Amino acid sequence: MNDLKSYLTDDSIFFAPSLDPGHAIGTLLDRGLEQYGVPGPEAGVPDVLWGPERYALDRSSVYTALASDQQEAVLRKISRWNLSLSYFIEKSGHNYGAKMILLADRMEEKSLYCLFSAEEAIHLRLFRNFMNFTPDPATDWHPMLDPLARVIREGSKEACVLLIQVLLEGFGMGHYRSLMEDCRHPALVQAFQRILRDEARHHGAGLVLAKESGLRSGDRDECFEFTREFVGALQSAHWVLRALEEVGGPLSSGERSHHLESVGHRRVLEKRLNSLRDMLLKADREQLVSRLERDGVFRVRETG
Numbered sequence: 001m002n003d004l005k006s007y008l009t010d011d012s013i014f015f016a017p018s019l020d021p022g023h024a025i026g027t028l029l030d031r032g033l034e035q036y037g038v039p040g041p042e043a044g045v046p047d048v049l050w051g052p053e054r055y056a057l058d059r060s061s062v063y064t065a066l067a068s069d070q071q072e073a074v075l076r077k078i079s080r081w082n083l084s085l086s087y088f089i090e091k092s093g094h095n096y097g098a099k100m101i102l103l104a105d106r107m108e109e110k111s112l113y114c115l116f117s118a119e120e121a122i123h124l125r126l127f128r129n130f131m132n133f134t135p136d137p138a139t140d141w142h143p144m145l146d147p148l149a150r151v152i153r154e155g156s157k158e159a160c161v162l163l164i165q166v167l168l169e170g171f172g173m174g175h176y177r178s179l180m181e182d183c184r185h186p187a188l189v190q191a192f193q194r195i196l197r198d199e200a201r202h203h204g205a206g207l208v209l210a211k212e213s214g215l216r217s218g219d220r221d222e223c224f225e226f227t228r229e230f231v232g233a234l235q236s237a238h239w240v241l242r243a244l245e246e247v248g249g250p251l252s253s254g255e256r257s258h259h260l261e262s263v264g265h266r267r268v269l270e271k272r273l274n275s276l277r278d279m280l281l282k283a284d285r286e287q288l289v290s291r292l293e294r295d296g297v298f299r300v301r302e303t304g
Ligand SMILES: [Fe+2]
Pocket: 090, 093, 119, 120, 123, 195, 199
């Protein structure tokens, strides 16, 4: 397992370089994806794919005080970040699949992870079809991607199943579903539908495997720490506030809290944290959830 780590660097997980257009390998990939019924790039994709209603921005005086071109710029940034996060997650799924194929000790398990990996390649292309930009980690990074890469690199097989497939893919399904429901662009809604069907299988397989194998005692501590990191990263991400400040200038701490209160931030975050806890409960044979609860991991932290 230790030998595998050297192949699972951040560079390999997130930043493998792309070939120039027209390269033979790219052409082979395009043909392969066509055979799986993956459509080509979308023309005329708008820069704003989710409207203000998704973030209850119409209730925020910080947002409504902006000029309409500034409001548009805020929505453009958030649309870009939503796609960028999905892009990095699907990229990481390639290396996750590779690790799990190698660690599987039964043939059916290997075949299953081969299928999953093919689906992650399809998902990446489906998202890329709507992106007229290449995400830049300096500006388009989400803090959850750091613990994600660490689990893929360092997690035992059992910890990976629980954290990546049960926790993150389960959580990701809810996230993708809500992005799909609020999305303004019908072709992207269709792409989400296809991706969600696959992710449901990835999550379901995670549940079966996690229940079957359980966790060794070292894995329990590892899963506890990683879950704490994920939840911390989720709580620290404030994309909407960041977009508002980048467009309209810095906000005072009073304005920040007023904005968060107006858009019901606490309620939304509580719902997300509960959904993370429920995902883990589905496969929790080791009282991981009660330990996390005792530690206050699922409690909403105050934002400054
Ligand atoms: Fe995926």
